[in-house]
Amino acid sequence: MVILSKVFRNTYRDSYLLMKMATAIRGREGVGNAEVMQATEPNKGLLSGGGLLTDEIRDATPNDLFICVVAEDPEKARQAFEQAKEMLEKGIALPEKTQVSKSFNSALAMLPEANLALISIPGPYVKKEALKALGKGLHLFIFSNNVEIRDEIEIKEWAIPRGLLVMGPDCGTGSIQGTALGFANKVRRGPVGLVGASGTGLQEVSVLLHQMGLGISHAIGTGSNDVSDAVGGMTMIQAIQMLEADPATEVIVVVSKPPGAMTKAKVLGHLQQCRKPVVANFLGESQEPTRGGNILFTVTLEETACRAAERLKGKWGHDLPTDIREPQSLEEEAKKLQGPQQFLRGLFSGGTLATEAGLILQGLGLPLSGNISLPGVQKLKDIRTSDGHVVVDLGADEFTMGKPHPMLEPEMRKERLLAEARDPEVAVILLDFVLGYGVHPDPVGASLPFIQEARRVARQEGRHLSFVASVCGTDEDPQNKAGQVKKLQETGVFVFSSNAQATRAAARLALRA
Amino acid sequence: MKIINTGLPQFMEALEAQSITVVHVDWKPPTEEDEEIGKLLESLL
Numbered sequence: 001m002v003i004l005s006k007v008f009r010n011t012y013r014d015s016y017l018l019m020k021m022a023t024a025i026r027g028r029e030g031v032g033n034a035e036v037m038q039a040t041e042p043n044k045g046l047l048s049g050g051g052l053l054t055d056e057i058r059d060a061t062p063n064d065l066f067i068c069v070v071a072e073d074p075e076k077a078r079q080a081f082e083q084a085k086e087m088l089e090k091g092i093a094l095p096e097k098t099q100v101s102k103s104f105n106s107a108l109a110m111l112p113e114a115n116l117a118l119i120s121i122p123g124p125y126v127k128k129e130a131l132k133a134l135g136k137g138l139h140l141f142i143f144s145n146n147v148e149i150r151d152e153i154e155i156k157e158w159a160i161p162r163g164l165l166v167m168g169p170d171c172g173t174g175s176i177q178g179t180a181l182g183f184a185n186k187v188r189r190g191p192v193g194l195v196g197a198s199g200t201g202l203q204e205v206s207v208l209l210h211q212m213g214l215g216i217s218h219a220i221g222t223g224s225n226d227v228s229d230a231v232g233g234m235t236m237i238q239a240i241q242m243l244e245a246d247p248a249t250e251v252i253v254v255v256s257k258p259p260g261a262m263t264k265a266k267v268l269g270h271l272q273q274c275r276k277p278v279v280a281n282f283l284g285e286s287q288e289p290t291r292g293g294n295i296l297f298t299v300t301l302e303e304t305a306c307r308a309a310e311r312l313k314g315k316w317g318h319d320l321p322t323d324i325r326e327p328q329s330l331e332e333e334a335k336k337l338q339g340p341q342q343f344l345r346g347l348f349s350g351g352t353l354a355t356e357a358g359l360i361l362q363g364l365g366l367p368l369s370g371n372i373s374l375p376g377v378q379k380l381k382d383i384r385t386s387d388g389h390v391v392v393d394l395g396a397d398e399f400t401m402g403k404p405h406p407m408l409e410p411e412m413r414k415e416r417l418l419a420e421a422r423d424p425e426v427a428v429i430l431l432d433f434v435l436g437y438g439v440h441p442d443p444v445g446a447s448l449p450f451i452q453e454a455r456r457v458a459r460q461e462g463r464h465l466s467f468v469a470s471v472c473g474t475d476e477d478p479q480n481k482a483g484q485v486k487k488l489q490e491t492g493v494f495v496f497s498s499n500a501q502a503t504r505a506a507a508r509l510a511l512r513a
Numbered sequence: 514m515k516i517i518n519t520g521l522p523q524f525m526e527a528l529e530a531q532s533i534t535v536v537h538v539d540w541k542p543p544t545e546e547d548e549e550i551g552k553l554l555e556s557l558l
Contacts, residue, residue, distance in 0.1 A: 012541045014520060014522065062542060063542050063545075094522055094525075097529075098525065099537065100536070101536055101537070102538070102539055104538055107519075107538050111515055111535075114517045115514060115515055116514055116515070116517075117516070117517045117518075118516055118517070118520075118524055118528075119519050120520030121519060122542065125542060133517070143521070144520070176514065179528070179531060182524065437528075438524060478530060
């Protein structure tokens with residue numbers, strides 16, 4: 001193998017472009033590996049782990065960028081390297097009409113009525129930009145992760161007394177006054193206000209409400225660290241108060257990864273003071289739906305949407321469709337599976353959708369392994385190799401270090417899917433497809449080639465492989481949800497209206513109950 | 514909503530697709546020189 005690497009001094013490109021470059025180069029014939037990154041310490045660590053750290057890269061700074069290519073022979077390495085350089089020089093062309101500035105201050109001069117700053121720059125630089133924007137009275141949506149907790153606390157302590165909302169850091173999803181922020185769906189406006197430390201949790205509940213003919217006022221993302229005891233739920237509490245005061249919100253829905261104990265007590269205290277009905281889902285913390293005064297606790301995202309709809313008191317739209325394809329055909333599908341095929345493999349791009357699937361499968365008595373944080377889910381010995389019934393969140397950090405998130409690049413699920421197809425004990429693959437703004441323009445179209453390849457792999461070994469999916473989206477999303485569903489169904493994938501329904505159907509196939 | 518987007522261009526594109534008024538900041542990390550000038554300015558003000 002030949003290694004070719006170079007540092008480009010004082011060269012910065014955004015992380016998305018760098019990942020696209022690396023993915024394109026890795027796809028070339030004869031290329032074993034490629035990394036294109038800013039020379040930050042974590043990225044250097046990644047290279048060092050792969051034995052690729054050169055002295056030149058070690059001495060580089062975060063303002064520098066490196067390209068590193070590993071190929072079969074010098075000519076393949078050189079050609080791959082040249083392609084990377086070309087992509088680097090071209091960058092991403094912005095549409096002509098886009099208003100672009102070099103700094104926040106000049107951007108504000110161009111748009112003095114700006115009321116929100118969306119920040120997605122490397123974590124160490126976020127505080128400075130955030131405080132600049134807050135100082136000019138803008139609310140914040142911070143997509144960036146790797147922001148120091150003390151920076152997050154400082155930003156929120158500055159913003160909250162001034163009535164400014166800080167969604168994030170590490171906030172992937174939000175919707176304010178019908179505008180989708182980050183990865184978010186186009187959802188009908190309506191009376192349900194959501195707040196959450198859970199991106200696909202907010203997305204799934206929102207799209208289910210939309211499917212029921214209802215709508216949302218806002219979906220306020222808090223960022224993944226907000227509900228830790230260190231940050232104390234500052235944004236979550238602020239958002240609850242905002243929704244309580246908002247005349248357009250009639251029911252408050254909370255969807256959150258389990259908070260720290262002290263934070264949970266504070267959040268519940270604020271929820272109990274709400275006059276409006278509350279539906280709260282802490283993802284795995286409550287195993288039984290229970291009432292706590294005005295608060296109804298739920299277990300699954302589907303249940304969260306249904307209970308929120310019920311609490312609208314007579315403004316119920318219509319029932320959630322039970323499934324998109326005839327349930328009898330599931331029994332026909334089950335007959336195609338052989339005796340040894342007993343396992344379910346859930347390969348998820350949405351973390352909370354993976355957690356919901358895990359909760360449902362555990363409730364059905366399936367012993368589970370995977371990388372989701374639920375009590376009773378075993379860690380896999382090797383995260384990349386499944387054993388038994390498995391649910392993996394392929395968007396988690398351990399899979400996306402230096403690589404695009406599967407919601408941005410569906411191809412990231414290919415390798416794992418093909419590995420599962422080669423396993424003779426696998427009965428059914430469970431998938432989520434997340435639509436909306438900010439994510440891939442055609443998640444299903446991009447995935448079909450390797451779904452079909454997986455079927456071929458199994459067929460060559462004399463096996464049928466079942467596929468079950470849900471599509472988290474609305475008819476107003478840019479990807480044309482009906483078209484996405486149709487493409488899946490035409491390939492023999494069973495598509496359901498919710499992740500919960502898809503999970504239950506997949507379990508039926510695996511258990512043949 | 515009127516938004517200033519600092520960082521990844523795809524978020525700016527997603528906002529434009531929703532007909533939201535947005536200005537994109539083509540952000541680059543500050544160089545050591547920028548940092549020193551910044552500190553100097555802060556000490557003067």
